Structure formats: structure tokens, C-alpha cells
Amino acid sequence: MTAIPPPATHPIDTSKAHPARVYDWYLGGKDNYPVDEELGLQIVSLEPQAKYYAQHNRWFMQRATRHLVGGPGIRQFLDIGAGIPTEPNLHRIAQSAAPEARVVYVDNDPTVLAHAETLLRGTPEGATEFLQVDAREPDKILEQAEGVLDFTRPIALSLNALLHFISDDDGAYDVVARLVAALAPGSHLVLSQVAGDFDPERTRQAVEMYKAGGVTLVPRSRAEVERFFDGLELLDPGIGWLPDWHPELGVDEVRNGTSVSMYAGVARKP
Template identity: 60%
Template sequence: MTGPDPIDTSKPHPARVYDWFLGGKDNYPVDEEMAKQLLMLDARGPDMAKVNRAFMHRAVRWLGTTGGVRQYLDIGTGIPTEPNLHQLAQAAAPESRVVYTDNDPIVLRHAEALLRSTPEGVTAYVQADVREPEAIIEAAGKVLDLGRPVALSLLALLHFVSDEDGAYELVHRLLDPLPSGSYLVLSHATGDFDRRSADSAREMYEQRGLTLAVRSREQFATFFKGLELVEPGVSLAADWRPDLGEVVPVPGDEPVPGYAGVARKI
């Protein structure tokens, strides 16, 4: 684990904006300002965050039971909320090993909370950027047995990585070292239902030196190419396996604009 870098409060960070949407306190005025401007484009920002979080709960519950997964590599962890991934994984199987990765130093300050593992399992934290896949895999390999299946999760992360930055290639570079039987778990914002708001949000991010690459259902599905999708396949995040609980009631008739999926490496 590297030492904490200074926290840059001069521009918003997606993890802290997400924290504000979830009602957290680990954000700064610059993050709150951007979150409120995003709400003017789509008032369901908090709903999107809650739906995404609920999808993570259901996916990990499935992975730890039906999927039989005992190792997890979570990239773009964000500021923790309870229950977090390791708590869900270790509730299903106390011996589960979890490595969290994020590039925001404020997340590192919460590492002590993240590292509270069960006695039988292990929880670790790596400060790194998703654009450094080899470094992430090398660090994760010190905690995880990369000869055994791993669930690789990138939740609400890839829409911050453009095609020009090699979003699809990054996923493959992270998956390639993992053995057959591993899983890829993704969620992703989309502009399929309101292109104008999506374009305005992208421009807002660009003005702040950030990337926002909302993708269509077809573009999102491409991340799973060559993998075996778990039922129901690519779906709205709110609709993925509601039988597993943690479903967020969302007012109105419009779908929450985010896709999700879980797939197995063959």
C-alpha cells in the first residue's frame, strides 16, 4: 500500500460526487456543486447511485453462493458504505479474500475500515488507477491466488474511461491473467434514454478536466465479448436478479439509466 497523496479539492472527483449522491459526508464543496448541477440535468442522480449499490449487493450475493467465488478484485472502490463488498462476500463465505483498488487518496484514509476482515479471510487495499492494469494485477497477486477464480468488479467506473484511453483493452488486460471460472462484474451509465442530458453531463465533466463516456447497451455488451453471461445477461441495473433482494424503489415510469451484467470467463 502506498502512502496517501494530498487530496485535490480544486476539482470534483467521481468517487466523492457519488458519495454525495449516497448521502455521505466524505466530499467537498466542489463535489457538492457538481452533484447539484448534475441533478439539474437529471434529478435521479441519487437513485442511480442507490440502484448501482443495490446491484453490487445482489451480484456479490450471487457470486458468493451460486457462483462459488472466494476471491474478489474490486477496482474503483470509492468511499465505503455498509455493507461493503467484503462484508457481503465474507457473509457468504468467511474465508473470502478481497482486494480493493482506487486512485482517490480519500479512499485510502478509509482503508482501516475496509481492512476489517473476518479472521478466516483477508481484505487488502491498493492505491492505483484502472489505467495501470499490470500494476494492479501484480499487487493483487500478493493477496489473491491468481491460479484460482477471481471476481473482477468495475462498478460505475468504465464510463469514466474513454474509448481513446482504451476502455475495452483495459478490461481485457485485467481479465487475461485471471483463470477460467473467473467473473467480470460491470455496471455503467447510459445515454440511451436521454441523449441530451447525457451530452450535457459529458460537457460538464470535460469542463472540469474529467471524462464521461456514457455508452449504449450494445457498446456496454461489448465488454463481455468472449465471456459467458449469467442470466439475465445485460440488463438495466435495477432489473438484474431482483429475486436476490436489495431492490431500490424508484419513482416515475422512466428507467434508471444504467446497465449491468455478470459474466464468466470460459
């Protein structure tokens, strides 16, 4: 794997929380800073199951990847908002079943890049690449990803726990539409998103906590999540709660039965 070096103008900013590092803290990682832990602790005080939600999101990614490799036979993955590598990461799941699979990870936090070369080691038959690009720059992502992925063949576009950090004003729907438009027929969109219609008052408090920590959080209703899949064919069971998407594909999942207020769905581009 050849990682693109971080721009000199984008050093690691430890003065405010970053979603990738807060997520790392939720998962018990060590690649975060006090400001990230502080925000994480505030969220956990509001929602004691926040760490469990993060773990469920990882499990969803793993289940969706297993399905796409084993069912439609997808061999290319573009994972935007990848976060700090956590085993097993997407390429481990894909390449364990299909060693020739090619995976491109994208994130804008220099902390992710700092660990990418060490942790994102793939199979000799496949490819594993990391791009340091902001998710709100889809054209830049596509241009750089073309060096690894063949956009004339199906690709799985993974946007897990990403879009609730991109507001409508920042073009969340336009970003998804641009990325999907570049994909070949037979490609798939994999998406998870914090729900805005599960517990509105507690959700409002979470939004305020993230805002105070310098992070934008945009929970969305089921109807708003459905808009991301416009023009695509949703796979069964459609859009639903995160734990309910093909639980039979789970491996080593330890569930406690707690509700998880995140939507998830996978859809095919016709």
C-alpha cells in the first residue's frame, strides 16, 4: 500500500474533537486525544450505549462486506470516512474471501493517515490504498481512486457513519449523487446514518454536545435517509435499524438486545 503524504498545511489538530478519533475512543482504541475523549464521555453520559452503537456499526460494515463479496461478487470497495483502522477492517473481510479484492480508504484526519501504512496491509493479489481527502470533495476522491479502482466495473461505495457529519448545506445529497453517478451498473451503496426520529429530545441534546465540541452532527429521519438511495434498488430488508440488516451474516457479534438508533441500507445501481 502506498499512502499519500498529508499536506503540510493539515497537521493533526488536537484542539478540537474529530469524528474519526471520537469513534476510535468509542471502540476502545488509543489513537485519540483528550479533547476526543472529553466529547465521547459527554455523549456516553447522555447515551450510555454510544460505544455499543459504534461497535454495531462495525458489525454492519462486516456483514455488508461479506454479503457483497459472496453474493454479487463485488471485488472493489471505496470506503469514505474510513476512520482509524480497527481490526478486522473492511479489506480484511473482503480479502479473506477474495484475495484479489481492491480497497480504497478515504478520510480527512491526518491521524488516520499516520496509522494507515502500518495497519492497512492487504494481500499480494489485491490492493489496499489510503487517500487523505475530505468527503465533501467527491471529484477529488474519484480522480485519485481511479489509480486503484476500475470504474468501468462494479464498486461497493461504503458511507458508514459518515453522512451525519455532513450537513445539507455542505451538500450531503449532492456528494452521494456525484459519487454514485461515477459508479458502473451493478455497483452498490452501503450506508449507515444516525436516526433523527428515534428519540428527538435526546438527539437534540447530542447535536448540541457535538456542536459545542466543534463537530457537526446531522441526524436524519427514515425518509431523509431514503433520499440517499434515489434511483437505486434497495436490497432486502430495505432501510431499517442497524442490527436488523442480515444478522445471520454476523460473526463473533455479542449483542445485548439494546436498540440502536441508526438506520442502515444497501442498494444496487441498475
